[in-house]
Amino acid sequence: MSAKPNPIDMAKYVSARRAVDYVQDGMRVGLGTGSTAAWMVRCLGEMIREDGLRITGVPTSTRTADLARQCGVPVATLEDAKWLDLTIDGADEFDADLNLIKGGGGALLQEKIVATASDMTVIITDPSKEVASLGAFPLPVEVIPFGWQTTKALIEESLIGQDVDGRAVTLRLASQLPFRTDEGNLILDLHLRRIGNPRQLSLLLNQIPGVVENGLFLDIADVVICGRQDGTVEVRDVNHGTVTEETVDISGGENIFGSIAD
Numbered sequence: 001m002s003a004k005p006n007p008i009d010m011a012k013y014v015s016a017r018r019a020v021d022y023v024q025d026g027m028r029v030g031l032g033t034g035s036t037a038a039w040m041v042r043c044l045g046e047m048i049r050e051d052g053l054r055i056t057g058v059p060t061s062t063r064t065a066d067l068a069r070q071c072g073v074p075v076a077t078l079e080d081a082k083w084l085d086l087t088i089d090g091a092d093e094f095d096a097d098l099n100l101i102k103g104g105g106g107a108l109l110q111e112k113i114v115a116t117a118s119d120m121t122v123i124i125t126d127p128s129k130e131v132a133s134l135g136a137f138p139l140p141v142e143v144i145p146f147g148w149q150t151t152k153a154l155i156e157e158s159l160i161g162q163d164v165d166g167r168a169v170t171l172r173l174a175s176q177l178p179f180r181t182d183e184g185n186l187i188l189d190l191h192l193r194r195i196g197n198p199r200q201l202s203l204l205l206n207q208i209p210g211v212v213e214n215g216l217f218l219d220i221a222d223v224v225i226c227g228r229q230d231g232t233v234e235v236r237d238v239n240h241g242t243v244t245e246e247t248v249d250i251s252g253g254e255n256i257f258g259s260i261a262d
């Protein structure tokens, strides 16, 4: 049995399919987390099976590691790989400067470490993720469980006087229990609505004891690919200063859609 993906999945698939063009034989590739990154992992699995591609994948979460193994993508830890050629990951928001909010899936810490340890980071998105200013998506902040209420209060205090439009901070829950990251930490979501100065905010948050990392990814993306359900993409390349419109060859995608629908 195979099924057609819905339009949003189609846009995510198209973006992922374009992104794997950056993958070359022998590369060490950081594997992001989330539904868009999952399409990329499935595409890599297909390239390994069909084209004999040889790569080592470094997953950014246990979820992605499980999927990579299912898809036949060899996985290694960052300790083993040490440095990566390329990371491909999704995002919750991106702005005109290709700064991002990430961490909607709770994997921001490993995602930031892996992307920072990569020669190149390609972000795969769809049009719903593009914003004029970051902040409509609640900013995830990973905190250690010890004294987390105190850390939350310190974050709330630090937001006073910041150029933001909202200041509510909530503990992320999953099935009515505190959500735990792969490191066993908690996530506080900052409902800021608009972040006027992402750089200042990122520095401020990371200075607070108990904060492990925040979901602002600044100057990390080299390329942002925005996929559309009609099979076209916009590719923005920071280093080359280019924005290109392309049509992606999505033939063969039925194999992937079939394999997840079975």
Ligand SMILES: O=C(CO)[C@H](O)[C@H](O)COP(=O)(O)O
Pocket: 032, 033, 034, 035, 036, 037, 089, 090, 091, 092, 101, 102, 103, 104, 105, 106, 107, 108, 111
């Ligand atoms: O940062 C992330 C996980 O921590 C994801 O990249 C982000 O949440 C986007 O997810 P999706 O592709 O499912 O929309």
